[in-house]
Amino acid sequence: MNFKLLDSWLKEYVKTDASAQEIGRLLSLSSVSVEGIEKKGNDFVYDIEVTTNRPDLMSILGLARETAAVLKNNNIKALFSKPKFIAPQTPKENLVEIKNDPKLVNRICAVAMEVKVKQSPNLVKDRLETSGVRGLNNVIDVTNYVMKVLGHPTHVFDLDRLNTKTLIIREGRKGEIIKTLDEKQHILNGGEIVAVNDRGEIVDLLGIMGLQNSVVTKDTKKILFFIDNNDKLRIRKASMSLGIRTDAAVLNEKALDPNLAFDALVYGIKLYEEIADGMIISDIIDIYPNKVEEKVVNVSFEKINKVIGVKISPDKALNCLTDLGFEARIERNQIIAKVPTFRTGDIEIEEDIIEEIARIYGYHNLPDVLPPQQEVVPHRFDDEFYWEERTKQALKYWGFTEVYTYSFVSEEMYEGPLDEAITIQNPLTMDFIYMRNTLIPSLLKAVSDNKTYDKVKIFEIANVYFKTKRGLPDEVLTLSGVVKKEKINFFEIKGVIEQLLHDLGIKETKFKNPRKGGIGASVYIEDDYLGEIEVLDTNLIDFELNFEIILRRATLKKEMKVFAKYPPITEDLSVVVEKETNTEELIDEIKAQSHLIVEASLKDTYENTKTFHIIYQDFEKNLTKEETAKIREKIVSSLKRKFSASFK
Amino acid sequence: MEENLLSIKNAALSLILDAKDDKMLEEIKLQFLGRSGQLTLAIKEITKVPVEERKEIGILANEVKQTIEEALNEQEKILSKKRKQIIFERIDVTNPSVKPPLGHLHLVTQAIEEISAIFSKIGFERVRYPEVEWDWYSFGALNFPQNHPARDEWETFFIKESPHEKYGAMLLTPHTSSGQIREMERKKPPIRMLNIAKTYRRQSDISHVPMFHQFEGLVVDKDIAITHLKGTLDYFVRSFFGKDRKSRIRPYHFQFTEPSFEVDVSCGVCNGKGCKVCKAGWLELGGAGMVHPNVLRAGKIDPNEYSGFAFGFGPERCMMMKEGLKIEDLRILYSNNLDFLEQF
Numbered sequence: 001m002n003f004k005l006l007d008s009w010l011k012e013y014v015k016t017d018a019s020a021q022e023i024g025r026l027l028s029l030s031s032v033s034v035e036g037i038e039k040k041g042n043d044f045v046y047d048i049e050v051t052t053n054r055p056d057l058m059s060i061l062g063l064a065r066e067t068a069a070v071l072k073n074n075n076i077k078a079l080f081s082k083p084k085f086i087a088p089q090t091p092k093e094n095l096v097e098i099k100n101d102p103k104l105v106n107r108i109c110a111v112a113m114e115v116k117v118k119q120s121p122n123l124v125k126d127r128l129e130t131s132g133v134r135g136l137n138n139v140i141d142v143t144n145y146v147m148k149v150l151g152h153p154t155h156v157f158d159l160d161r162l163n164t165k166t167l168i169i170r171e172g173r174k175g176e177i178i179k180t181l182d183e184k185q186h187i188l189n190g191g192e193i194v195a196v197n198d199r200g201e202i203v204d205l206l207g208i209m210g211l212q213n214s215v216v217t218k219d220t221k222k223i224l225f226f227i228d229n230n231d232k233l234r235i236r237k238a239s240m241s242l243g244i245r246t247d248a249a250v251l252n253e254k255a256l257d258p259n260l261a262f263d264a265l266v267y268g269i270k271l272y273e274e275i276a277d278g279m280i281i282s283d284i285i286d287i288y289p290n291k292v293e294e295k296v297v298n299v300s301f302e303k304i305n306k307v308i309g310v311k312i313s314p315d316k317a318l319n320c321l322t323d324l325g326f327e328a329r330i331e332r333n334q335i336i337a338k339v340p341t342f343r344t345g346d347i348e349i350e351e352d353i354i355e356e357i358a359r360i361y362g363y364h365n366l367p368d369v370l371p372p373q374q375e376v377v378p379h380r381f382d383d384e385f386y387w388e389e390r391t392k393q394a395l396k397y398w399g400f401t402e403v404y405t406y407s408f409v410s411e412e413m414y415e416g417p418l419d420e421a422i423t424i425q426n427p428l429t430m431d432f433i434y435m436r437n438t439l440i441p442s443l444l445k446a447v448s449d450n451k452t453y454d455k456v457k458i459f460e461i462a463n464v465y466f467k468t469k470r471g472l473p474d475e476v477l478t479l480s481g482v483v484k485k486e487k488i489n490f491f492e493i494k495g496v497i498e499q500l501l502h503d504l505g506i507k508e509t510k511f512k513n514p515r516k517g518g519i520g521a522s523v524y525i526e527d528d529y530l531g532e533i534e535v536l537d538t539n540l541i542d543f544e545l546n547f548e549i550i551l552r553r554a555t556l557k558k559e560m561k562v563f564a565k566y567p568p569i570t571e572d573l574s575v576v577v578e579k580e581t582n583t584e585e586l587i588d589e590i591k592a593q594s595h596l597i598v599e600a601s602l603k604d605t606y607e608n609t610k611t612f613h614i615i616y617q618d619f620e621k622n623l624t625k626e627e628t629a630k631i632r633e634k635i636v637s638s639l640k641r642k643f644s645a646s647f648k
Numbered sequence: 649m650e651e652n653l654l655s656i657k658n659a660a661l662s663l664i665l666d667a668k669d670d671k672m673l674e675e676i677k678l679q680f681l682g683r684s685g686q687l688t689l690a691i692k693e694i695t696k697v698p699v700e701e702r703k704e705i706g707i708l709a710n711e712v713k714q715t716i717e718e719a720l721n722e723q724e725k726i727l728s729k730k731r732k733q734i735i736f737e738r739i740d741v742t743n744p745s746v747k748p749p750l751g752h753l754h755l756v757t758q759a760i761e762e763i764s765a766i767f768s769k770i771g772f773e774r775v776r777y778p779e780v781e782w783d784w785y786s787f788g789a790l791n792f793p794q795n796h797p798a799r800d801e802w803e804t805f806f807i808k809e810s811p812h813e814k815y816g817a818m819l820l821t822p823h824t825s826s827g828q829i830r831e832m833e834r835k836k837p838p839i840r841m842l843n844i845a846k847t848y849r850r851q852s853d854i855s856h857v858p859m860f861h862q863f864e865g866l867v868v869d870k871d872i873a874i875t876h877l878k879g880t881l882d883y884f885v886r887s888f889f890g891k892d893r894k895s896r897i898r899p900y901h902f903q904f905t906e907p908s909f910e911v912d913v914s915c916g917v918c919n920g921k922g923c924k925v926c927k928a929g930w931l932e933l934g935g936a937g938m939v940h941p942n943v944l945r946a947g948k949i950d951p952n953e954y955s956g957f958a959f960g961f962g963p964e965r966c967m968m969m970k971e972g973l974k975i976e977d978l979r980i981l982y983s984n985n986l987d988f989l990e991q992f
Contacts, residue, residue, distance in 0.1 A: 024928070025928070028898055028928075029896070029898060030898075030899065031899060032899075033898060033900075033910065034928075035927055036927070051900055051901035052797075052901065053901040054901070233795045236795075236797060236800075240800065240802055253797075306871060306873065306955070307873060307874065307938060307955065308873060308874050308875070309873030309874050309875030309876065310875065346901075349906070349941065351906035351907065351938065351940065351941065352906060354907065355899070355906060355907030355908075358874060358907055359899040359907065363874070363878070363896070363897045363898070363899075363909070364896060366874060366875050366878055367875055367878070367879075368875065368878045368879040368881075368882040369873075369875045369876055369878070369879040370770060370876065370879040370880060370883060371840075371867050371869060371872055371876040371879070371880065373771055373838075374838065374869065374870070375838055377771065377773075377838070377840075379768075379771075379773075380773075383774065384776070385764065385774050385776075389761060392753055392757060393753075395751065396750070396751040396752065396753050397748070397749065397750065397751070398749050398751070399749025399750060399751045400751040401751040401752045401986065401989050401990060402751070402752065402753045402754040402757055402989075403754065403984040403989065404754050404756055404981070404982055404984070405982065405984060406858070406859050406982060407779070407820075407846060407848075407859055408858075408859075422780065422807055422809075423807065423808040424805050424806070424807060424808070424820070425801070425805075425806040425807060425808040426801040426805060426806055426850065427805070428850055428851075428852055428858055429852075432858060435780065435807075446984040449983075449984060449985070450984070450985065450986045453986055456986065457751060458984075458986075462846075463779060463846075465780060471812075472778055472780055472781065472782070472818065473780050475778060475779060475780065
């Protein structure tokens with residue numbers, strides 16, 4: 001919540017010589033964040049961010065109190081002068097009877113007055129306009145002025161237009177139609193707080209906005225000045241669901257002090273008398289079923305010092321609290337603090353009191369200390385994040401660019417049956433409704449979003465999500481990539497995956513015909529299924545691998561092989577086989593013939609002929625041509641037998 | 649014999665001078681000095697020379713061998729020099745190079761890697777916890793009241809699943825703070841956690857994206873005080889943004905910390921004097937605070953024995969603040985526009 005106010009308005013309640021800049025700087029350090037200070041004539045305008053737990057600071061008086069406390073604790077003279085709100089004399093007559101529902105409204109204060117509608121004085125108009133409220137006429141302006149000074153919204157009805165003996169507070173009903181004072185029609189969802197007149201017409205949407213049928217006009221002669229302290233949760237719900245976010249609604253959805261309601265009434269009456277020729281014509285109505293409970297919090301000095309990290313003197317601590325409106329005293333080794341009614345919404349426990357002391361003492365006055373490491377904790381170097389980073393770096397240096405795509409996808413981009421999809425109940429748009437179970441559609445979209453690029457190499461490591469029978473979904477870290485390039489070759493992608501896994505210390509990578517059909521390959525580490533390479537087009541290939549299996553297998557373990565002392569013998573062997581025969585099966589068969597074959601690899605393929613490069617080596621002695629010839633015969637006969645191979 | 653040696657020498661020298669490259673030189677060397685080279689064979693013949701002439705012939709043969717070897721070396725040097733001259737004369741160094749492939753890591757990854765390294769040095773252990781979580785971990789255990797606005801369906805994404813009887817609704821983590829409770833369940837103090845993860849909120853405009861990242865630090869140990877949080881933040885700020893930058897904490901409000909702070913970094917553009925980029929010399933970094941006793945209790949840690957601090961910042965924001973990147977619309981980070989990604 002932001003609050004804008006004039007320095008001169010603030011200083012009506014804080015007597016100090018401190019400059020606006022100084023006040024702004026110190027408030028930021030110890031209280032609210034002053035986001036800007038702007039010069040306006042001879043005056044300054046503060047732009048202040050107030051956190052939602054401190055609605056009491058959405059007021060001139062609240063800020064004046066904090067300002068005085070902060071200045072004093074920085075050794076700058078300052079005095080908070082709080083006005084006294086004393087109820088005026090009134091006639092005994094009651095013009096409207098209000099029937100409250102204590103479940104809906106904590107307190108209602110109201111009074112009827114005769115007024116004269118006209119322009120407000122310039123001072124009022126200026127102050128309101130700087131605070132972001134457009135001046136309308138004096139009768140309306142008073143309601144806003146009171147809200148700004150005290151931090152409690154107020155409302156005013158045209159008493160004649162209201163034309164009722166009773167005002168009944170009840171819940172709004174689903175389907176009821178209202179027209180707010182900005183001439184907009186709304187259909188209630190039920191559960192709002194409304195006021196109803198004798199004829200059953202809704203005349204107010206409490207805490208949020210007045211209605212067109214009872215609003216003050218230029219012809220208004222009599223008003224009902226009306227302050228309602230409402231159930232904050234109902235206000236939040238109604239304001240959000242109807243989409244009416246007035247200043248009043250934003251305040252009323254926080255815990256406002258009901259004691260302020262009466263002060264607001266008294267202050268408003270005074271203002272009507274001053275600027276609207278106001279005259280009270282009824283008794284003051286004060287219905288107050290839900291009284292604020294008294295709250296006391298105790299905290300020991302030991303605890304204060306332990307949490308803050310330095311020793312604070314008891315007197316200093318006590319002053320911090322009393323300056324903020326607490327009734328505090330020291331008893332033995334602790335502080336006993338009675339919480340002011342405007343703070344009961346945010347002060348609950350010892351730590352809340354410590355915060356008040358610490359911030360007024362000044363966080364900037366505390367030293368910077370690293371937390372001591374008291375225990376020896378071993379550090380795991382090659383954790384999952386190490387492997388993830390290493391993988392990303394490898395892909396980067398192989399020309400891939402990393403993308404981050406959204407975890408949620410549209411129905412169109414979701415793969416598989418929708419009843420298995422993890423569905424977002426309240427999506428922002430239909431583009432983000434299902435938690436994805438594959439990264440590929442997102443990556444393909446990224447490719448198509450970059451139409452001007454002929455060559456695209458992208459990858460992503462992210463979670464995919466699968467429903468479980470009971471409990472949270474399985475989140476599976478997944479590595480996927482897409483390559484778009486003219487005449488792309490399957491083996492380039494196979495190579496990327498092989499080299500990547502090799503770099504992660506994984507040796508037993510296998511490629512098999514694709515499980516799901518199509519053109520491509522299924523990738524395995526031994527029997528663990530990793531994922532797929534899919535050839536989608538002559539210029540488009542994707543791959544998707546279960547990165548968690550990779551993480552389980554990745555290792556920094558090092559092995560050293562013995563160097564061969566004796567020279568190898570190499571030869572090439574051309575085999576004619578049926579075209580469908582897998583190279584890997586042939587190599588496995590060749591290798592199986594003798595332990596002296598240290599390597600067999602495919603050198604060339606031409607039509608039905610595959611040429612293998614074979615390396616023979618004996619680690620014990622020099623190999624002879626005769627020995628390798630014997631092995632070759634074994635290879636030839638086994639390939640003939642098992643694969644009906646012929647030889648040239 | 650003498651004549652033979654001299655003619656071998658002359659033949660060799662003229663061939664050597666004519667040699668155009670190293671390969672030819674190598675052949676010449678073999679032709680004369682190799683195992684069955686002309687000079688080698690001639691030297692073998694020396695045994696057939698009468699004894700009294702043998703010494704003189706021997707000396708001559710050695711001279712011839714030396715001369716040929718020197719000529720070979722000399723010519724090799726000349727050739728090498730020439731070769732280099734040719735290369736250097738021909739190079740236009742402004743022509744395009746042949747580059748090894750080089751891709752790009754996303755800005756978010758780059759930020760995460762830096763942040764992880766910085767915190768690893770002071771003993772923070774990186775962890776990963778669910779992105780799809782129960783209400784309990786995201787709100788309930790973090791001291792959010794039942795009707796807190798963050799629990800509204802206007803702010804948090806909920807999953808269409810029946811709620812857990814103990815842990816409540818299923819949702820997408822709106823902050824990394826859910827990791828605080830997970831971490832407390834996983835291990836006992838001392839805790840020094842760094843949880844970097846995707847987070848989700850129902851918002852999308854030029855300064856908000858529905859999916860973004862956070863990094864969450866959590867320290868729980870005996871006697872952890874506000875001064876320790878200040879020290880840790882100061883260490884991070886000066887490591888990440890530069891040693892001359894300053895940090896400060898200001899009062900703020902969060903449900904799961906008490907006291908709560910907002911953390912600022914001194915502006916790198918104006919060095920804290922105040923400029924257009926910053927607010928009076930400071931830039932907002934994110935939130936922090938002392939772990940609320942109710943949160944410790946929810947994590948089964950006794951708040952009378954232990955205390956802690958936590959902070960949560962956005963790596964996206966940190967990276968932009970560090971580099972002074974002015975990204976007009978934050979959504980471009982996740983738009984996967986290659987024109988953007990390939991700049992970093």
